[in-house]
Structures are given as structure tokens and as C-alpha cells.
Amino acid sequence: MLDVKEIMSKTKVDPFHLMLSSHGLHLRRGQTRALQINVGFVCNQKCQHCHLDAGPDRRENMSRETMLAVMDYAERSHFDMIDITGGAPELNPHVEELIEKATAMVPRVMFRSNLSALNSETRAGLMQVLKTRQVVVVASFPSLNVSQTESQRGIGIFDTSIEALLKLNRLGYGKSGSGLELNLVSNPSGAFMPAAQDQTEKRFKRILEKNWGIQFNNLFSFANVPLGRYREWLIRSGNFGQYMEKLASSFNPCAVADVMCRTMVSVSWDGYLYDCDFNLAQGIYMGGEKTHVSEMEACPEAGNLIATADHCYACTAGSGFT
């Protein structure tokens, strides 16, 4: 099997930093408003598109000590938003305490869920905690089609996801006037670009309501990032070069201003900082330097350079990635 360098050398894809400079652009931080906390790579699923290679066999999980250090950092930095992700954050033993501390600290807390972990009997109280603390739930729901969903996320996941969405709706999530926001994320189940967000949202709203009576607030349609398990699949299936060419040919210089790494900083399960969750997956530290949250006095300064690599093409393709 060819490796990434060999495949890239056969494509017409320029390194990402050259693409930026050819448009006279640099990727620098704006005002950092959000903290993304990746509590670990432990997950009950092994999704084919996972950029972190998360799964049941992973052991990296945020300790209580690190969680408290991250919360101290959040307090020093006055973020507007905290975004809790994983793995499956439901599987971190300290996640309820983290939610309680985060919601006491910032006006908006987001919790990214794969739905099946949230639907598990062992996490029965977590939905209620999310509701009580008015946490925004961002749930992976790639497709209205069982085959597409399960080829990406595993057998049985479609039905479990529907059950979890129904439970969230019963708690008031996604219902107008409840103040409980339920957003869905749809990633393509293959080596192709995502569908237009507005049209997809309309179709998902119509069909989920008609078939199951499910309601939600917003849908985000994102390209898959060629890292982790997804990259392995792209290489194995002979799609990697073509996918990278597709991402690079969809480069939108206007999208650079709005990429999430300009206003967000990501912290990993062991407390180190990254410019985004994708750089975290690649082990590229924030600004290229290994820094622990305990060493930071405040949020990263505006104007700091952001570390980039070729996977950044996924965030600048078409209308971008937020």
C-alpha cells in the first residue's frame, strides 16, 4: 500500500501553506472565544470517518486532575463558549462534574454526542444533567439512510440514534421555546464532499418529522477530515489522492477568515493545547509549541500564527468548517 507522501507526490495538490501564500493569506488567531475540551479517545463506536481513531480499545481519558487544571485555565481565560468532545465524552467518568463546572463558568456549553453512548442505560442520568444545565447537544447523524449511517458508524447505530433523538425531544430538546438546543452534524459516508447545508437541513427536518416525529434546531454539514481512521480508509480504498485533489480544488480563500481555529483553542485529554481538534489528532501543538494548560495565563493572543498542514484543506473547502 502506498503511503501518504507517495500519493501526494502524484497529485496536483500544493502544500496548504503554499496555497495560503499564493492568495496572500496567513492563518492567524483572532480573538479566542471558545475552548474545546477533548476528554479522551475512548468511544463505544469505531466510526470509519473518525479523524482521531477513537474506539473501545483506546485508553486515553482525561483524569480529574487534568479536568480541574483545564477548568482553572478556562476561569483565567474568560471564554464565551466551552465545547466538550471526545471520543464519546459520555464515557469519561468525570464528565458530569465537567459539565457542571463549565456551565457555571461560561454562557454557552456544547456537548458533542454520538447518540448511542448517550442512549446507553449506563449513562441514564446524563441527559437530565444536560437538560438541567441547558447544555447545547450536537449529535452526529450523518444520513437519513440506514445503510449510509451504518457503513460509517456501525451496525445498529441508526435505530439507536433515532431512539436517542426521541428521548432528547421528550426532554424538550429541539422543541421551539424550550431553550434546549439540539443540533445535528452530517458528514458524508464516503470519499465525497458534503451536501449543501441549507437544503440538507430542510430535507432532514421534513423526513425526521414525518417518519418519527423528531425535531431539531440546526444541521451542520461538514467535510470529513483526512486523518486517523478515515485517512486509513481513503488510502486502503484508493481514494486518498482524488479526495485531497477534490478538497484542494474546492479551496475557498473567503472561508479562511471564518475557520474555527481562529477563535477556538483545543485541549487534549492530557491537558496540552492545540489550534484545533484536527491538529490534536495529528499531534501538531498550538503554534507548533508543546504547552500545557497549567502554563497558560490566559487564552492565546490574537495575531498568533496557527499551525497548518494539508488536512486544513477540509476546513477551507466550499463554505468551510465551523
Next chain:
Amino acid sequence: MQEYYKREDLPKFGEIGKEAPEMAKKYFEYYNEVFSESELTLREKSLIALAVAHAIQCPYCIDSFTQKCLERGSNMGEMTEAVHVATAIRGGASLVHGIQSRNIADKLSM
């Protein structure tokens, strides 16, 4: 067949305008107008295009509109049904001509 149909020729479609630029310009303007969001969504138009691509057996169009269908949120079930629609019409078009054959045979037969 492979020496006639090369995948790398598909992105060269625009080069067809080299010897007749005005005609090509008008064609591509029309094409772009057809494939813009209007009464039908782009997802619906792509499914129709995929069905037609199979009916006219154009490998370039099948390649292009399979990708377009996926990128516009269709799934393999919908795409397979679209191909069946093309097949039903195409098969029906042959079958209905059997009436013509029957008419001629009836006239010639005792």
C-alpha cells in the same frame, strides 16, 4: 473500450469549445442554468441526470452524476431506484413497439 473512455478526459469537457467557442458558450450557459436550484432541487435534478445517464449509457455522465448524487445527499437506494426508472422507460419503449410489430403481422397474416 478503455482507449475510448478515459477518466481523465472528463475534466477536459470545457475544451470542447476550442473550435466552436460561441456554440460551446451558449451550451454551457444553458447547462449551468439547467443545473441551478429552481423548481426542482439540485438533489432531484442530479437523480434525474443519473437516470438519463444510464439510459444513454454515458460513462462520463454516470461517473459525474454518481458523485453529484452522493454530494447532494442521495443514497444508493434512491440512486438504484432512479436507474430502475430509466430501465422501466427504456424497456417499455422497446416493448410498446411490439404493438407495431403485431399490427404489421396481423395485417400480413390470415
